Amino acid sequence: MVAVTAYRADDERYQRIEYRRAGRSGLVLPALSLGLWQKFGADYPSDRQREIVLHAFDLGITHFDNANRYGPPFRAAETFFGQVLRTDLAPYRDELILTTKAGNPIGPSPYLQGGSRKSLLTSLDHSLRDLGTDYVDIFYHHRADPSTPLEETVGALVTAIQQGKALYVGVSNYPTDRAHEAAELLRAAGVPLLVHQPRYSIFDRTPETSGLLELAATDGFGLVAYSPLAQGLLTDKYLDGNIPADARAAASAFLKPDQINDVYRERATALNKLAGERGQSLAQLALQWVLRRPEITTALIGASSTAQLDHNVAALAFPPLTDEDLAEIDRHGIHGTAQRT
Template sequence: MSYGPVDTVYTADTDRYENASFRRTGDSGLQLPSFSFGLWQKFGTDYPFETQREIIRHAFDLGITHFDNADRYGPPHRAAQQNFGRVLAEDLAPYRDELILSTKAGNAIGASPYLKGGSRKSLLTSLEHSLRDLRTDYVDIFYSHSPDLNTPLEETVEALVSAVQQGKALYAGISNYQPDRAHEAAVLLREAGVPLLIHQPRYSIFDRSVERNGLLELAEQDGFGLIVYSPLAQGLLTDKYLESIPDGARAVNSTFLNPDVITDGYRERAARLNELAAARGQSLAQLALQWVLRRPEISSALIGASSVWQLDHNVAALDFPELTDDELAIIDEHGVHGTGLAA
């Protein structure tokens, strides 16, 4: 689907839910799309707004209702929220009740001690700015972006509870928490009457931390959902780097992927995974996305896109047959934990 100039009136596709796939989030009543859209990268001022707008609108037309943001996302910080807020105001406002909007606070966005960390001051002040950026009265999910070991967890939890009690967020979430602290947060939130809805960790064929540290089991025990980020390992689980590093690729211009991790060992493993994907009639990216969603504890996987084509391609991962035990064994053999992760 193509869209006209920025001032064209947008009407959502009437068939947007016909093939959409949703999953329940932990023990809650909230359903999230199998793929949620993340604005972590390529939604700052360094990419054309018209392209960003086209992708966001197309995502909604595909039945992707959840858009994930954070005060850090840019560049500069807050730019991704501001760009999404413009799309919301100009295009998606009539559909606000159909949207799940999330944002996060706590990771550093400046040198001031009040522009980072898990204090009540930092979290709630950031949320106020985020609501203005997003041009909305509330977000559906408000996250503590990372644990702050210098702030009592009780204070961080109290800030999340306040956000919900004030009607500025409907649900509370955490991100990048290790299982012990995640459990403690879940207990404190439950005692305050605001159950932990969701945890956002990293998970991919090459990063199996949530399988190794017990977070998958904890999610089931404590009743929260998991929405995973970097399921394509910053592009390493695509065919992009099998031969070389292309000009303009993420490994060239991103702070999140060091070209030094693209080793012969990585290429050998990725090539074997790519062969398996090809035998199934899909791309390596589609295989990797399908793999993370095989786990029932996963409520949603976050995907990004730099084009409408890429978005369509990734969402098509839902159309392939389930992975067999033999195929999962091949993935386990070549999808070695730690591949591509910086030391």
């Protein structure tokens, strides 16, 4: 039997963060959302994870982004969140936006990856069991699968809605043309595409150069930006050339020490200087920059402490970036900086 705690959410939580509409839908999301991609697996203390999740909700962060891949091991982040939902957040389920994704490989079986009906709908059932909820608010196809007809993938997303297992659907990491095709197919089925989740940061301008920002406005879906801090490169963590033992670059498959090079440090230092002149940190500047675009509904942030959450949410309180600020960011925030070759 799972023990229920005495947690009570902060009464002022909805006065602490901005909410933004997801495209042309009726749904609003907090400007910053908590992603469980990293540091929410079995390799991280569950009591600290719980503290972070509950503090996020106290700050007005209602949107928690998950996936069947998140761990380690795979599905561990969903299992963890299911425990917190049962012990702490169950009274607030109607106030939460819970997501999951399927389609990225989580095993060698052909049924544990891709965009087939079997892969997506079986994974969704497993995720609902792990989360301990009857439905998720948003169900994503995690990555485009050229080997599966898009009509089949879209049909699976529609089925999830029809079965009451998801309220909205989204796609993630889709090329712009395929996202448009998915949006058209979904619209024809009466299930609009709510959101697309791309990587977007000062050092990764792909949504700008690919036309995705314009497509979001045209097709009416919101954008959920992930890696807005470029895996920690848009913080002051690596500016002195050292890599702290607990830093992502020391132990992550997504950021390697060779990315912390002189060119990166020169550009990040210049951006850090601009942030300091504005009275904020580089991370806060980077979050403001991503959120400057109206097409961006929310930016996903991770957290290793409640203090880090507080610091990032404080980015929303700074004055808007000026044209001069944006020009200076463009000088030093060059697409492809520190990307792996």
